[in-house]
Amino acid sequence: MQEVKVDPDKPLEGVRLLALQSRKTLLVPTPRLRTGLFNKITPPPGATKDILRKCATSQGVRSFSTPVGLDARVQVDLVVVGSVAVSEKGWRIGKGEGYADLEYAMMVSMGAVSPETPVVTIVHDCQVVDIPEALLEDHDLTVDYILTPTRVIATGCERPKPAGIIWSKISCEMMEKIPVLRSLRSREKQAGKDVSLQDEPRDLDASRLQTAPLRALRGPQALPLATQREDVPADTVYVGNLPRDAQVSELKTALRARGAAPLRLSWQGPQRRAFLHYPDAASAQQAVSCLQDLRLGANSLRVALARQQRPSDLVDTRPGEPHPNRRPAVADL
Numbered sequence: 598m599q600e601v602k603v604d605p606d607k608p609l610e611g612v613r614l615l616a617l618q619s620r621k622t623l624l625v626p627t628p629r630l631r632t633g634l635f636n637k638i639t640p641p642p643g644a645t646k647d648i649l650r651k652c653a654t655s656q657g658v659r660s661f662s663t664p665v666g667l668d669a670r671v672q673v674d675l676v677v678v679g680s681v682a683v684s685e686k687g688w689r690i691g692k693g694e695g696y697a698d699l700e701y702a703m704m705v706s707m708g709a710v711s712p713e714t715p716v717v718t719i720v721h722d723c724q725v726v727d728i729p730e731a732l733l734e735d736h737d738l739t740v741d742y743i744l745t746p747t748r749v750i751a752t753g754c755e756r757p758k759p760a761g762i763i764w765s766k767i768s769c770e771m772m773e774k775i776p777v778l779r780s781l782r783s784r785e786k787q788a789g790k791d792v793s794l795q796d797e798p799r800d801l802d803a804s805r806l807q808t809a810p811l812r813a814l815r816g817p818q819a820l821p822l823a824t825q826r827e828d829v830p831a832d833t834v835y836v837g838n839l840p841r842d843a844q845v846s847e848l849k850t851a852l853r854a855r856g857a858a859p860l861r862l863s864w865q866g867p868q869r870r871a872f873l874h875y876p877d878a879a880s881a882q883q884a885v886s887c888l889q890d891l892r893l894g895a896n897s898l899r900v901a902l903a904r905q906q907r908p909s910d911l912v913d914t915r916p917g918e919p920h921p922n923r924r925p926a927v928a929d930l
Contacts, residue, residue, distance in 0.1 A: 636662035687754025831878035
């Protein structure tokens, strides 16, 4: 192993020190990825053990590092991540913010890791627990080895690691916070990949919804509520009357409990609505049936096929209110 990627967490400070003492190339992700993906830690010439120990700290990462750009030819030989809990099967739970999973997916996208690159986590024995597979999602990173004070566990995990960034799980808010993510998205879009975001409405833009159908509403023969709108995808379900303080995670939990989890969820919290995107029209219709009488908090939610809604339910036309497509909503990864 020559190039080692170690998370910047305090519990992994000893691992970073060991890598520097072993004269490995140490790569540390920038905290919350705000200024890039990696920093390469470069100790000063003739650094003593005390200096190396300082280089391994968060302050040292800031003082003795150089940024590594997306165009750098990085080949990571070993990935070391922190964990809150991990199972002997290699299933891992982090702090819940998704940065370790995202960092790995970004490394895949830039060709820095392969499926054969070993992933190690270092934890206390009490952190090795049984984890239900139901808690795992397709973007979650698994580990190949677990190191504790008393054991080295080879997990033999066969669950696939992320094969790249799953853009449908990235929110607009996260895109705003992580510039390197925007750069990667631009590259993948140019390569012809689907880079639609989690809370980015699909095929519900104002130019299509505010033309002929809206004009028809102003005429003497107004469209009834149940009119099938051909300009809205048949695989999309509208959820309205969300509580003002609702969180996207609460809605996701409710959808999973009803067995109606969508492929993608477009969250428009300020407008108190969301759009659920399913594989096909039949799946969308089945979801509508499953979600009848759904409540979130004290609110009874309105659930129907999006193409059966009034244009005002799909596009916010209140004066001074920007179109929801231009207004990133808060959603979790």
